[in-house]
Amino acid sequence: MKKFLFFVLITFLIIQCAQKEEPLKGERGGNLIIGTTDFPSTLSPLQPSVLGSNEILELLFMRLHRIDPHTGKMKPELASSWEFSEDLTAVTYYLRKDIKWWDGEPVTAEDVLYTYEKMQDPKTNYPFVASLKYIKKVELLDQYTIKFTFTQVYANLLTDSDIMPVPKHIYEKYSKEFGTTKIVGNGPYKIKEWIPGSSLVLIANDSYYRGRPPLDEITIKYYPSVEALTADLEAGNIEIALNLTPADAKKLSRNQNINIVSRAGNSYIYIGWNLDNEFLKDKEIRKALTMAINRTQILNDVLLGMGQISLGPFPPSSWAFNENINPIQFNLAKAKDILLNKGFEDRNRNKILDKNGKDITLTIITNVENPERVQILNFVSNYLAQLGIKVNSQTMDVNSFITALINRKFDGFIMGWSVGDKIDPTIYWHSDPARGKFNFIGYKNPSVDSLIDPRCAQ
Numbered sequence: 500m501k502k503f504l505f506f507v508l509i510t511f512l513i514i515q516c517a518q519k520e521e522p523l524k525g526e527r528g529g530n531l532i533i534g535t536t537d538f539p540s541t542l543s544p545l546q547p548s549v550l551g552s553n554e555i556l557e558l559l560f561m562r563l564h565r566i567d568p569h570t571g572k573m574k575p576e577l578a579s580s581w582e583f584s585e586d587l588t589a590v591t592y593y594l595r596k597d598i599k600w601w602d603g604e605p606v607t608a609e610d611v612l613y614t615y616e617k618m619q620d621p622k623t624n625y626p627f628v629a630s631l632k633y634i635k636k637v638e639l640l641d642q643y644t645i646k647f648t649f650t651q652v653y654a655n656l657l658t659d660s661d662i663m664p665v666p667k668h669i670y671e672k673y674s675k676e677f678g679t680t681k682i683v684g685n686g687p688y689k690i691k692e693w694i695p696g697s698s699l700v701l702i703a704n705d706s707y708y709r710g711r712p713p714l715d716e717i718t719i720k721y722y723p724s725v726e727a728l729t730a731d732l733e734a735g736n737i738e739i740a741l742n743l744t745p746a747d748a749k750k751l752s753r754n755q756n757i758n759i760v761s762r763a764g765n766s767y768i769y770i771g772w773n774l775d776n777e778f779l780k781d782k783e784i785r786k787a788l789t790m791a792i793n794r795t796q797i798l799n800d801v802l803l804g805m806g807q808i809s810l811g812p813f814p815p816s817s818w819a820f821n822e823n824i825n826p827i828q829f830n831l832a833k834a835k836d837i838l839l840n841k842g843f844e845d846r847n848r849n850k851i852l853d854k855n856g857k858d859i860t861l862t863i864i865t866n867v868e869n870p871e872r873v874q875i876l877n878f879v880s881n882y883l884a885q886l887g888i889k890v891n892s893q894t895m896d897v898n899s900f901i902t903a904l905i906n907r908k909f910d911g912f913i914m915g916w917s918v919g920d921k922i923d924p925t926i927y928w929h930s931d932p933a934r935g936k937f938n939f940i941g942y943k944n945p946s947v948d949s950l951i952d953p954r955c956a957q
Contacts (some may be wrong), residue, residue: 523687523709530716534728534737536868538721540695540898543612543678544663545623555719559684560703562663563611564591572648573657577606577685587652590660594643597708600685608645609915612637613667621933625815629925629934630659632952655923659882687712687789697721725870744871765816767809768875770863773910774941778859783837789827790834791872791886792879801874817922834886846888852887862891863911866900872913879913904939912939 507950514811539548541821544560547553557565563578578592589630598606615637618625633653638646646774666683673681682690687709688701718735722728729747732740733754743751752759772779772788779785796809807815843859844851851858865872873894895903903909916927929935929951931944 511903523707523712527713528715529713530718531739532720532737533715533739533741534720534722534731535741536722536725536728537742538696538699538719541678542682542690542693542699544665545617545625546678547626555699556663556758557686558688558717559682559686559690560663560665561606561685562597563594563661564657566805576582576923577611581657583656587656588650589646589648590656591640591644591646592660594645595708596643598685599706599708600669600890601689601704601706602666603706604666604668606664606685608639608667609642610664610667611645612639613670614662614664615699617665617670618662626936627926629936630923631931632925632934634658641808671865683852688717691716700935719839720786723868729798742799745805746801749803753903761805761950765814767812767814768872768913769809770879771940772798772945773907774943776861776910777863778854779910784841786827787886788883788888790830790837792882793829794826795829797878801871801878812916812918812924812927813922814918817918819922831882838886850884850887851889858889859887860889860891861910862893863913864893864895864900864903864909865913866897867894868897870917872915876913907939907941 520676537548539553539555541548542555542559544556547556553644561577564573564576564581566572567574575595577594577598579595581590581592583590592611594606594608594611596605600606615631615634617623618628618631633649633656634652635648638648640646647656647675649656649659665677666685669681669683670677679695682693687704687707689704690699691702692698692700698721699719701719703712703715705711720731722731725743725747728737728740729743729751731737732751733937735756740751748759748761751757770788770792772785798804798806798808808826810821810826813820815822838852841854843854845851846853849858851860853859863876863882865876866939876892876894883890889902900912901916904912924947925934926949927935927937928942928944930937930945930948932938934952935942
């Protein structure tokens with residue numbers, strides 16, 4: 500299910516990517532306080548958040564370039580310009596010479612090369628290493644010039660080479676501490692105070708190349724529950740609340756002091772089935788489970804109809820979205836017929852289907868911090884009970900949830916992914932564990948592998 504993102508604000512100020520030399524504008528001073536239920540455990544470009552967004556990193560570190568949200572075009576940032584080779588298999592970046600790390604050291608092409616090498620290093624365990632698969636080599640041409648050469652011509656050369664570098668001179672000394680107790684960036688804001696799992700205070704970087712950013716401070720507070728988050732918002736203790744459910748937004752809209760702003764999201768919520776489970780290996784059984792779940796009702800009751808039934812990992816805004824695909828319709832009777840034809844019956848009259856002397860009992864997990872997923876889990880449990888399947892519902896804190904996913908201690912899980920400007924399904928759906936790092940369900944499909952990476956085609 501696609502969902503919509505809600506931003507609740509009283510005063511809102513965003514630092515936009517402006518023209519190359521244009522200084523940052525805005526009223527000076529003030530402390531913006533933001534509340535969220537999604538808080539990273541590390542702040543490093545080499546260890547971006549798995550489950551949540553990484554907007555905080557964008558305030559601390561600069562990229563070679565970034566996409567202008569208004570025009571959709573690439574705009575210079577750390578790189579002042581770039582050029583393609585005649586055969587379009589290489590791009591050369593020319594870095595600005597006035598960018599400095601917070602400790603005063605210049606940001607150079609050597610930092611970019613070093614970061615790329617760390618991304619490729621298996622010891623780093625960089626989660627998005629698959630995005631680098633077509634980069635053949637990276638060459639340091641001089642202190643402020645670096646060249647990326649690719650194995651082939653394709654549409655995402657610039658996206659895949661858009662490195663967010665770390666300072667080599669710092670990371671070499673503090674690789675284990677970098678991102679936690681030792682953080683040195685080059686973005687518009689610096690870290691004043693960070694209490695992991697609690698709060699983060701950012702202060703304006705006076706040496707930022709586009710000038711001092713307008714806000715003096717940005718405070719980001721973590722809340723373990725949406726209830727605590729919305730309570731602080733209504734009490735006036737924070738100015739912005741992120742990651743609210745539609746129900747929370749609707750409730751808060753009655754408060755005249757709070758303004759609700761919504762926009763179409765780029766995320767989807769899904770159920771992942773463990774394909775090692777003897778019952779779930781059969782795609783027809785998985786199809787029956789989908790038929791037994793009334794996703795339209797979930798969409799209307801949990802998300803208040805603010806979204807649509809997903810047709811896969813591609814959002815409607817993507818060129819790859821295929822509107823001609825027909826989603827599997829809710830049909831409990833047909834779902835029961837499929838399982839009956841597969842040899843499942845309630846032989847011992849306990850209202851649970853069984854086969855070969857085993858009841859179908861599924862353990863489905865999700866993280867307790869996300870109330871939408873918890874609600875969806877309750878709906879799914881009820882629907883599958885009507886089908887004749889017993890569900891052991893488990894909610895756990897996000898760290899325990901991630902551990903369970905990695906160790907595959909589940910039959911099913913409910914979670915979501917957000918997609919960016921480039922949609923690369925490698926990390927989620929590729930069967931090679933080195934590439935499909937988040938392929939927690941064990942999905943294997945040679946055809947899909949070959950579409951993701953033509954080199955996998957037999």
